[in-house]
Structure formats: C-alpha cells, structure tokens
Amino acid sequence: MFARPPLRVLLTMMTALLVPFAVVVPSSPAAAAEAVVVTPSTPGAYSETGTWANARDPGHDGSPSRYSRTPGSTATWTVVAPASARYDLAVYYSASVDNAKVEYAWTGGPDTPTVVNQAVGGNAWRQIGSIYLDEGQTFTLTVTATAGPAVTTPNLNVITRANAVRLLEVASDEEPVADCGTDETAAPIVDAAEQRFPSYRLSQHGTMVSLAGDGWNVSIDRRGFRYGLQVDGASAAAPHPTAGLQLAVPGRAPCDAVAATLTAADASSTRFSVTFSNGRRADVTVVPADHSVNLRVTAADASTGSVRAQVAGGMNPAYGLGDLGGFRTDLNAYGIRNLDYYAQNSAGTTNQRFVSTFTVFPGRKLAQVVLSDESLAVQVDSAATLLGVNGPQMSGLHYFFGDMQTIYRRYAEVRQSAGYVNSKPDYTLFGVGYESYGALGYNTNQQTITDSVTTYLDKGFPLSWVVTGSGFWPYGSGTAQGTTSSFGLWGGKYPDPDRYKKFLHDNGIKLLLGARQSFRALPADGGTYDPALDGDGTAVGIEQGYFIKDANGKPRVFRPVSFPNTAAMYLIDPHNEAAVRWFVARSREWGADGYKEDHMFDGTANRYVNNALVNPINEGLEDDGKLMMVRNSAFSVAGSILRINDTDYNHGPGDRDRTVVNGLAYAASGQPNFYPDIIGGRIIGDLETNTSKQRYLTRNAMMAAMSPAMSFGNEPWRMNDPALVAATRKAAQWHAEYQPYIYSAAVTSYETGFPSTATPLPVAFPDDPRVRDLASAARKQYEWMFGPSLLVAPLYGADTDTAMSRDVYLPAGEWMDIETGERFSGPITLTAYQQPFGKIPAFVGGTGILVHDPGARDPGDAVAAGNLRASVYPVAAPGATFTCTSSDGHARSRITAKNTSWSAEDIVVRDSSGTDIAFSRNPVTGAIEFSVEAGLDYVISDADSPEWGLEVVDVRPAGPVVTDRAVPVQFGLVDQSGSPAGRGVTEVVQAAPDGAERQLEFDTDDQNRIHTVLRTQAGVAGAYVVVVKAADGRRLAHFTVKVT
Structure with a gap:
C-alpha cells in the first residue's frame, strides 16, 4: 500500500478548472553573469501609477512588498542589461488567496500582456518569459492591477502584488561571425x-x-x-x-x-x-x-x-x-x-x-x-x-x-x-455548448450544473454539449482530491453520475469531461499519489512502463504540470502505442461522450520539448468514438474543434482583439474549426449591474455565434437589460439554426484541406490588397467567410462597450444583408455600418445558398428540430452549388441554382427523384426556401425549362433540319464537373411544338456521346425539345432543335 500523502495547503488547490496561472520554475543556471534583481527599494528602478500601499509582510530578501486594489494601477521596474545575452525573466510576489490574475508587459515581449495568476505560487520566483537584450539596453516590465471580487471579502477588489523582478542570464551573446571560419570552397x-x-x-x-x-x-x-x-x-x-x-x-x-x-x-x-x-x-x-x-x-x-x-x-x-x-x-x-x-x-x-x-x-x-x-x-x-x-x-x-x-x-x-492527422468533425460540437466553470466557477457539482442547464433550456437557449472540466473526481480530507486520470472514480459532488448523464441525454445534450494525460507521482518521487483518490492508474502505469522515462529507465518526474498543481507528476509516453491504448481504454470508465482536452504543461521549466506530446492521446480518444475538443496539438487537430487560449473579461480590452486574431490565425494555419472559448470567460461577479460588462458579454456572444463553435458559461439572464439578454439568446439560436450549414463547411474543410469553415479574407480573396490588414486591433474590421456563402463581420474588440458601428468591406461580388435584404455590389466599404445589439452581422454572397434547421432555435417551442431547409438567395449566380452534409457525416445533398428568374411564378424546384418540391419566397430577402431530405439532391430551375442539373454539349444534327424527316442527332452530356455523363441516360423523349411526345431509340458510343434520330412531323415546324431521363424517371437535361 502507498502511504497517504500529507495534507496540502489551501493555496495549492486554487488552480482548479481552466484558469491559466504562473508556476514554480527551477532557476536556469547563469552562463556568465549574476542575476539582476530589482525591487521597490532599488534606487531609480521602480515607479508606480495609481494607488499602491506597503503590504504587511516583506517580499524577496526583506524588500518592500507593494499591493494595490485599484484596477488600472501600474508598477514598473527598469533594468539596464549588463551584457548582451538572453535572460530568463522572473517575478516575485507575496502569497495571498485574494491575489488576482494580473497582466505583465515588457520590452520586446508578446504583443498582448502575459497573464499570471498571483493567487498561486507566491513567495517564490516565477519565470514568466525570456528576452534577448543588448548590453546597455534599457528593459522595463510593468504589472497592471485588474478587477474582480476578492475571495475572502467579495465587496473588496482583488489584490495585485508588486515586489521583485529578476533577469537571469541563460545564454551569452551569439558567437562572432568570424568564428564560423572562412572556408573558401568554390x-x-x-x-x-x-x-x-x-x-x-x-x-x-x-x-x-x-x-x-x-x-x-x-x-x-x-x-x-x-x-x-x-x-x-x-x-x-x-x-x-x-x-x-x-x-x-x-x-x-x-x-x-x-x-x-x-x-x-x-x-x-x-x-x-x-x-x-x-x-x-x-x-x-x-x-x-x-x-x-x-x-x-x-x-x-x-x-x-x-x-x-x-x-x-x-x-x-x-x-x-x-x-x-x-x-x-x-x-x-x-x-x-x-x-x-x-x-x-x-x-x-x-x-x-x-x-x-x-x-x-x-x-x-x-x-x-x-x-x-x-x-x-x-x-x-x-x-x-x-x-x-x-x-x-x-x-x-x-x-x-x-x-x-x-x-x-x-x-x-x-x-x-507525415503523421499529423486531422479527424473528421462531429456534428454535435458545432452546436451551442455550455461550460460549467464559466457559469458556476468553483461551485460546480451535479445539482448546480443540472439547475443551470435546465434554466438555459427553459429560457430558450439551445444546448448540444456540456463540459464538466474538473472536480468530478473524489475528494479526501483537507485539500486532497483526485484527477482526470482517476478513471471512473466519481466523487461526492456527483453522487449519481448515471442520472447526471441521463438528464443530459434526455435533453439531447452530450457530456464532455476534462482530460489531461498526467498522473500523480509516488511520494518517493515527491508526488502525492493516493490510490483512494487517484485510482490505480499510477501503479499500473509504472508496472507496465507506460510513462515517459528518464535516463535511468524510471518514470520521469515532471514538475510542475500546472493542473493538477502538485509537486510531481508522470506523463503518458506518447510514443508508446500500448500506453496510449491503455489510457484510451481506461478513459471509457468515465462513461463520457467526449473530452475537453486541456493538458497544462511548462516545457521550458521541465526542459522537455515535444510539440506533439498530446497528439497521440487526442487521436486515440477520437478513434475511440469520443467527441474531442482539442487545445494542445502540433500542426493537425485530432478532434472536431480547436479551443483558443482562455478568454476572460478580466484579461482586459486588448485581449478581445487577440481573441479574433487567434481564431483566424488557426484558420490560416489550415485548422479553421476554432472555438473562441467560453463567452465572457470566468464568472463576471457584477454582471447584474455593470453595463460595460453586459455589453462585452453580448458582443462576445454574437462574435462566438459567427464562429465554428460557441459555448455559454455566464448566465445571460443575470443582466438587468432585457434587450441584451434577448440579443445573447438570438445569437445562440441563430448559431443552432445554422449548425447544418456550419457543419457542412467543416466537413468540406476536412475533405479538401481548404479552411472553408472560417476563411480569412486574405485567403478567400488573395488578389484583393484591401483585405490584407483588416483583421487587426488598429482597424477592427474583423471579417471572414463563414462557409462558402456568408461573410460575417461581428463588432468586436477593445471597444465593445462603446462602439455601435463598424466599417465593413465587401470584396468583389454580390452581397445581401441576411436580415434586411439590402443588396451591395462589391468591392465596396460600408462606412459605419450600424450593428445594434442583436444584429446578425452576416452578408450572403459566394454561392448564395444556405441550409438551416429552424426547429433547432428554441428548445422550448413547438417546432421540431430536424426539418432541414435550404435558402437560395438572389445573389446566387446560375450554376452555384452547395453540398450539405447530414448530421451523420455521410449522407449528402447537393443544391444547385440554375434559375435566371427570382419570381416564384417562374421557378421550379425538383429533387433527384424527379419530384417537384414545394417552396416559398422570403418576402424580405427574396430567397427561395424549401425542405431538404438527406441524401437527395435539388435543382432550382426556370419554370419553362425545369431540369436536373446535367448539361447538353456539342449537339450535332445531320442533314437539313426540316419537317417530315428523320433527323439524326448526336450530343454529349456532362455533369457539373465537366465529366461525361451519357451512361446515366435510359430514356430520350421528343416533344413536338404541338405537345405530341415520342420516345426515341438511342445508343451511346465509346465516347459517351448519345446518338438518336429526331422524328419531325409533317407540317409541324418550330422548336422540338429533346429530353433525356434517368432510370428512375429523373429529368436529367434537355435541348431544343429548331425545325423549319
């Protein structure tokens, strides 16, 4: 038996759920220089703005420790680099449960501030980055105080700490070029x-x-x-x-x-x-x-x-x-x-x-x-x-x-x-989701989640999937608890997991649990492994050799692994196929429908580099039939959606611009199924009354609705503005209704490699220089093609609480506002285009064909989901085609617009069985709308020439085309890709100008050309129509021969 580990202090466990945070990093050995440390008492090296005060306890080496509860206050440290070198950058701050997630920005650092959770890992050096500096270069680092309720005293703001900054040289300057030698090989x-x-x-x-x-x-x-x-x-x-x-x-x-x-x-x-x-x-x-x-x-x-x-x-x-x-x-x-x-x-x-x-x-x-x-x-x-x-x-x-x-x-x-495998996407994850951490924070359990989800459904928010990311495992005394690798050991917070799953399934919702491939190490290795809480995973993994090994062939100890934040962990060896299969098989014990993969790791601190560390685990779970939300991966995505870095109101306004850029960068990288994380991020404590945060949440919801995947956490009905509540509900319902369209685009992306689900405009319109710099914090024209038929332009960015309009650029082509029906011919910039809260920021263009499920909008209304409808807009050019993939991922329906008229009286819709389909015309947009059955194809044609969708080419009558004569005719038939299609013809019918029909004999040559003989009637001149049909009676195509 393994000894029960000692109790951990409370702060160790404040790393719950999905919060990113700073971790303990062993100091890197200095190559040639001593560490440079700056504190508030270093002359001329520390300055402040806003309100700060001395903390009760001293900081590093007895230096003054400063703190602020005033959001926006800043503390800045200034250092002059003693040598040209790369330096590890670390900060020191006093520990407190009331500390906040804060933003650090520094000379030459990332474009957006680095977020560090000061609520954990205090009273120690925390590496937050690295920087190359030239000798004598001035370096500055600034921490900015953030907003939020304190844990112990919610009516007070959280605390931001400022104490010491350390630059530790880890590599000297690059060797002089002369050291490369002077080889003069010609x-x-x-x-x-x-x-x-x-x-x-x-x-x-x-x-x-x-x-x-x-x-x-x-x-x-x-x-x-x-x-x-x-x-x-x-x-x-x-x-x-x-x-x-x-x-x-x-x-x-x-x-x-x-x-x-x-x-x-x-x-x-x-x-x-x-x-x-x-x-x-x-x-x-x-x-x-x-x-x-x-x-x-x-x-x-x-x-x-x-x-x-x-x-x-x-x-x-x-x-x-x-x-x-x-x-x-x-x-x-x-x-x-x-x-x-x-x-x-x-x-x-x-x-x-x-x-x-x-x-x-x-x-x-x-x-x-x-x-x-x-x-x-x-x-x-x-x-x-x-x-x-x-x-x-x-x-x-x-x-x-x-x-x-x-x-x-x-x-x-x-x-x-090369082995970087994408997985075919699953329909479910392109619907509206729910993440319990965003709604309930640390108060997540079976009852609170059930209540919250029930309220979402009752208030008209459609949900397809739910994430329970953490805390579903056992809890021990004090702060001891299990992990995601406790395999089937549900804890007391979820007393009846089968009932929990049944509740979700009865409401058409799939359950995803958090997944991480880390295991608590044995106490002898500095870990806290307890089989009563962690199960037998660690013991079996050691016995079978499933963990990454050190140079001595023993399980390598990784510390820290961020979450769960314990002293030492083991990791599954991704190169050991048996280990991956074991992990996947054991994961079935949870009985979940899928997983939110959220492995947290510090490669720098652990001196371990493997970009594809998590790829095999994701691939294994996906191959096992699980729904997969991926966060860690190299090059490919073995799952349906790819989650971007945590979004959160408290990350600050600048992070909102990063959110859209991050998603579109994934798309440009060939992975367009981005998920912009939980709407609003963590719980917004004053959402009931804070107007700025309410506007942010509403704009965030609409931006997410225009993304391949979206989820809620913060409960919108907490807002005291009914119009904003309605706007967030509208965003959710729109996304749910157009889930078939979004999913079809995702399947196209998977099959072609082209980022169809969300195409950055520079990729969609590569020859248009005006689209190249729209997606930026400076321009804030965040636009992308959402599938082949929509250009979306959600109002988002640092100014979400004030802006009500955006310039919208529409590239070459015909476009229509999806709600108002107003048409535009591109290229054109719509200056200050109004976007009131709740406006669907989408323009129909491209193929001009959408599919949607009106019954999926509201889980509480009387309209049943599953009645798929197509909408063909007047911007669709003749020949435009859209392929809809059904929710099973297999059945296809191809919808083709061949009509030249948009008057309902002049149009006929026919499916591939030869049946005329009832349709309606939208009074606002003029779109032709009709029901779609999976597996059937549809063509919209002019009423006077209804046909299926093949094209007659190279018609060659032989001899004079006159009345009372047998006229040999040969012609070709091609499909929409230009491939010969003559072999599909089983019947050729002639219709004379007086309406008389005659079935014609025909044959097909080795070139797939059809040969027949037109039988013109004595005294009956005019247009003779030749119709070709398939075996099931479908009308494939027709052509007209003028007889004199």
Whole structure:
C-alpha cells in the first residue's frame, strides 16, 4: 500500500478548472553573469501609477512588498542589461488567496500582456518569459492591477502584488561571425543538357541549378545554396542575399552555406552536398512533388545544434503560424521572429499550445511549413523568411505553390503523410455548448450544473454539449482530491453520475469531461499519489512502463504540470502505442461522450520539448468514438474543434482583439474549426449591474455565434437589460439554426484541406490588397467567410462597450444583408455600418445558398428540430452549388441554382427523384426556401425549362433540319464537373411544338456521346425539345432543335 500523502495547503488547490496561472520554475543556471534583481527599494528602478500601499509582510530578501486594489494601477521596474545575452525573466510576489490574475508587459515581449495568476505560487520566483537584450539596453516590465471580487471579502477588489523582478542570464551573446571560419570552397560551374523526369525538369547553367515543375520553379545558386521560388512565371520568393542554408553548433551563431555540389539526380529527387563557412557539411535533398517541393537537410555532424533554411525577407503580408501568429493583435504575422519556438514554452502554459509553422503568402501563391516535434526556428520579417529545426536534421521543410485551394490541399496531404492527422468533425460540437466553470466557477457539482442547464433550456437557449472540466473526481480530507486520470472514480459532488448523464441525454445534450494525460507521482518521487483518490492508474502505469522515462529507465518526474498543481507528476509516453491504448481504454470508465482536452504543461521549466506530446492521446480518444475538443496539438487537430487560449473579461480590452486574431490565425494555419472559448470567460461577479460588462458579454456572444463553435458559461439572464439578454439568446439560436450549414463547411474543410469553415479574407480573396490588414486591433474590421456563402463581420474588440458601428468591406461580388435584404455590389466599404445589439452581422454572397434547421432555435417551442431547409438567395449566380452534409457525416445533398428568374411564378424546384418540391419566397430577402431530405439532391430551375442539373454539349444534327424527316442527332452530356455523363441516360423523349411526345431509340458510343434520330412531323415546324431521363424517371437535361 502507498502511504497517504500529507495534507496540502489551501493555496495549492486554487488552480482548479481552466484558469491559466504562473508556476514554480527551477532557476536556469547563469552562463556568465549574476542575476539582476530589482525591487521597490532599488534606487531609480521602480515607479508606480495609481494607488499602491506597503503590504504587511516583506517580499524577496526583506524588500518592500507593494499591493494595490485599484484596477488600472501600474508598477514598473527598469533594468539596464549588463551584457548582451538572453535572460530568463522572473517575478516575485507575496502569497495571498485574494491575489488576482494580473497582466505583465515588457520590452520586446508578446504583443498582448502575459497573464499570471498571483493567487498561486507566491513567495517564490516565477519565470514568466525570456528576452534577448543588448548590453546597455534599457528593459522595463510593468504589472497592471485588474478587477474582480476578492475571495475572502467579495465587496473588496482583488489584490495585485508588486515586489521583485529578476533577469537571469541563460545564454551569452551569439558567437562572432568570424568564428564560423572562412572556408573558401568554390561552387562548381556546370553547363549540362536539361534532364526530364516525370515530376520535374532539371537544368544546370554556370552556378545555377533549376528544378521546374507544373507552374513552379526552384532556382538554386550553388554559391551559398541561395535559392529562389517562382510560381506561374513570377517571383514568389527571392534568394536570401547571403545564404539559403545555415548550420549552428549548440550555443553558437549559425554559419552560412558557401558552396553546393550536385551529387545525383533521378525521378525522386536532386541531391546536393553543401559546405559551410566553418568547413562543416550537410546533405540536401530536393524532392519535387505535385505543386510542392520538400527540402531535406541532414548535417554530417550529429552534434549540430540547428539547421535553418531561408529566402529573402520582406514577404509582407503573411498569415498562419498557429498560436505564434495568433497570440497578437494583428492577423498579419509579418515581423515575427522566434528562433526557439515549441509547445507550452511559458510559465502561463496557455499561450503556445497549438504549434504550427505553416505560413501562407496569398498574393504570392506560396506557402511554407517545417514539420517537426523539435524546437523550431521561425522568422518572417524584413531580414529573412526563415524556417528551421533546432537539431541536426530538418526533413520536413515544404514549399507549396498555386492557388489557395491547391496550396491547402497539398499541405493537408503532406501533413497527413507525415503523421499529423486531422479527424473528421462531429456534428454535435458545432452546436451551442455550455461550460460549467464559466457559469458556476468553483461551485460546480451535479445539482448546480443540472439547475443551470435546465434554466438555459427553459429560457430558450439551445444546448448540444456540456463540459464538466474538473472536480468530478473524489475528494479526501483537507485539500486532497483526485484527477482526470482517476478513471471512473466519481466523487461526492456527483453522487449519481448515471442520472447526471441521463438528464443530459434526455435533453439531447452530450457530456464532455476534462482530460489531461498526467498522473500523480509516488511520494518517493515527491508526488502525492493516493490510490483512494487517484485510482490505480499510477501503479499500473509504472508496472507496465507506460510513462515517459528518464535516463535511468524510471518514470520521469515532471514538475510542475500546472493542473493538477502538485509537486510531481508522470506523463503518458506518447510514443508508446500500448500506453496510449491503455489510457484510451481506461478513459471509457468515465462513461463520457467526449473530452475537453486541456493538458497544462511548462516545457521550458521541465526542459522537455515535444510539440506533439498530446497528439497521440487526442487521436486515440477520437478513434475511440469520443467527441474531442482539442487545445494542445502540433500542426493537425485530432478532434472536431480547436479551443483558443482562455478568454476572460478580466484579461482586459486588448485581449478581445487577440481573441479574433487567434481564431483566424488557426484558420490560416489550415485548422479553421476554432472555438473562441467560453463567452465572457470566468464568472463576471457584477454582471447584474455593470453595463460595460453586459455589453462585452453580448458582443462576445454574437462574435462566438459567427464562429465554428460557441459555448455559454455566464448566465445571460443575470443582466438587468432585457434587450441584451434577448440579443445573447438570438445569437445562440441563430448559431443552432445554422449548425447544418456550419457543419457542412467543416466537413468540406476536412475533405479538401481548404479552411472553408472560417476563411480569412486574405485567403478567400488573395488578389484583393484591401483585405490584407483588416483583421487587426488598429482597424477592427474583423471579417471572414463563414462557409462558402456568408461573410460575417461581428463588432468586436477593445471597444465593445462603446462602439455601435463598424466599417465593413465587401470584396468583389454580390452581397445581401441576411436580415434586411439590402443588396451591395462589391468591392465596396460600408462606412459605419450600424450593428445594434442583436444584429446578425452576416452578408450572403459566394454561392448564395444556405441550409438551416429552424426547429433547432428554441428548445422550448413547438417546432421540431430536424426539418432541414435550404435558402437560395438572389445573389446566387446560375450554376452555384452547395453540398450539405447530414448530421451523420455521410449522407449528402447537393443544391444547385440554375434559375435566371427570382419570381416564384417562374421557378421550379425538383429533387433527384424527379419530384417537384414545394417552396416559398422570403418576402424580405427574396430567397427561395424549401425542405431538404438527406441524401437527395435539388435543382432550382426556370419554370419553362425545369431540369436536373446535367448539361447538353456539342449537339450535332445531320442533314437539313426540316419537317417530315428523320433527323439524326448526336450530343454529349456532362455533369457539373465537366465529366461525361451519357451512361446515366435510359430514356430520350421528343416533344413536338404541338405537345405530341415520342420516345426515341438511342445508343451511346465509346465516347459517351448519345446518338438518336429526331422524328419531325409533317407540317409541324418550330422548336422540338429533346429530353433525356434517368432510370428512375429523373429529368436529367434537355435541348431544343429548331425545325423549319
């Protein structure tokens, strides 16, 4: 038996649920300099604004500890860097249960402040980031006091602490360039005849080597392996002016390539041996493929610390880069430089959890990615466009060429083949959700959740899924409790879990539990493992070797793992397939419908880098049939939706701009099914009366409704403004009604790789320069294509409590306000377009076809859900098509608009069974609306020429087309993709001008052309109509022959 661990103090357990917070980080050893520490007593190095006072207890090393309860007050520390180096940045503050989540901002830090929860981990150094400083450079760090009720005294504001800041040198300045040596190896000069291979052509002239494919070209100068990229004959990326490749030994500056020799070429690739300025070598393989090129670089010396590839800088704009490109306030990622980028690399543990280096340059028809689980190098600025891996090998560097659809298709194929797997989305998670933490905070239990969900439903808020993220496990004495890996051990807060699940299922709601792949370590390893609370998971994991091992083959101890916040934890080994299968099998013991994956980890503090640490667990749970909300992943998403970093009113106004940018950065990175987290974040204590927060919540709800996934927490009916309550309910009901449309777009994204669910405008309209910088805190024109038929432009950002209008840019095309029916021809900017609370900020365009379920709006009304309807708007051009995927993910319905008239009297709707379908015309928008049955296709046609949707081509009568004659006729029949469709014809009917019909014999040749003989009647001239039908009587198409 294992000994019961000692009781933990209360503060240790204040890390509950989904709150990001600072953690204890072991100090990194200083490389050459002493730590620089600044406190309020350091002369000239500390200043304040607002209201601050001395705390009762002293801070670090007896220095004064300051505190403030006044939101907006700031404390600033100033340091002059003693040497050019990279420094770990840490803060020290006094412990208190009333401490707040606060914002730290510093010189050269992230675009948005770093949030640290001072309620935990006080009286110790807390690393919050790192920074490179030049010798003599002035560095400042500022903490800003935040608002919220104190835990012990709710009528008082929370406390923000200010005490000490530490800069600890962890790496000296880069080695001088001269240390790279002066290797003067000359690049060979070669003139050779062009070589042709199935996928590319290879030519050599002088020092230049050219690989050319279909529409793309890679030109390589052997001098420095300087390579440039061309697409459709135009330059997409110029060569870097110095070198295209760099190698670095650990702790030293990278050295440039100086010369390359082409060593071999065949149908698979072209190979080079590259020499660098320090005499080191690397083998480079260039692998051409369909609309892409893969560069594989392997250093000859396995001790090489990094491999980098680069083209010229100045490639502005650029989009993507996952959380690296999203945790800022401008969707344009140009200007980013991070040469040590990896998953969960900060003490907050929430900022960098979706790792991607995919970068798209829409106007250049170019994208790039380096796929690796190692630490990565990324630079997209004026100096270079660089990708790299901090290790001796880089095999996953790819460049993609072509239009946006082609680029994203190829990226999805490459990503999949590299083992980064996307999962087919599930319908449920694209409906409206509920997260108990946002509604109830620490007061979550079976009864409170049941009551809250019941009220949501009674008040007309449709819910499809519910998250219980934490606290469903057993509790012991004091603060002892279980974890998400307690596997089936429900605690006293959930006395009847089967009844809890039944309540949800009876209301059509699926249950998701929090999932984390950490296990409490044994007391001998500094952990608090207690089988009565934690189950047997730790014991079995040790016995079977399921945990990540240390150098001695024993379970490696990780500390901290943020949540659950205990002294030591073990982690499932993601590379051990048996371990993953075991974890998935044991997770079934909870009996949940799915999981909110929320693994919290500090890679920096634990000196452990694995970008795909969580990917295998997510894939395993998804393959087991579970609904998956993903938070941690590298490149792919093994789930339906991807949650962005926590949103919260208390994060401050600037974080609202980051919220939208973060979601769109995911979409640009090829993962468009973003979930912008709980509306309002944590409980808003004064929501009943605080007008600013009420407006924020309402705007947040509408922004979330225009996103692929949304969820509620804060209960909107607490607001004392009925109009705002109604507006939030309208947002929820709209999202629920259009869930079939949203899901169909998500399936299209999964199947094509193109981010259809939410397409950033620069990706949707790559040739329109006016869309490139709209999504930014400066412009606040947050717009995206929401599926193929909607442009949405929710009013959101730092000014949610005051703004009532936004400039809205509509690109080229026809657009219609979805509510008012007002039409616009783009490109056009709608200046100060009004958005009163509750306005649906959507414009119909693109294909102009939507599907929706009116019965899903209100769970309490008499309209049954499941009656799917299509709406075809007058902006749909003839031939526009939309494919609806049913909720089972399989049955498809293709809806095609072939009509030229929009008058109800001039239109007919027919399904693929040949049946005429009843329809109505919306009096406001003029949209044609009709019911849709899964698996049937529909065509809207002009009433005088109703047809199914195939096209007759190349009609060739033989001889004079006159009355009283047999006229041989041949014609082709193609579907909407242009493919021959003649084999589907089983009947050809002739209709004479007098209405007489005659069935015609026909045959089909080996070209799929149909041959028949028109029988014209004596004395009956005019238009003879030839109709072709399928075996089930469907009218496929028709054409007219003029008979004289």
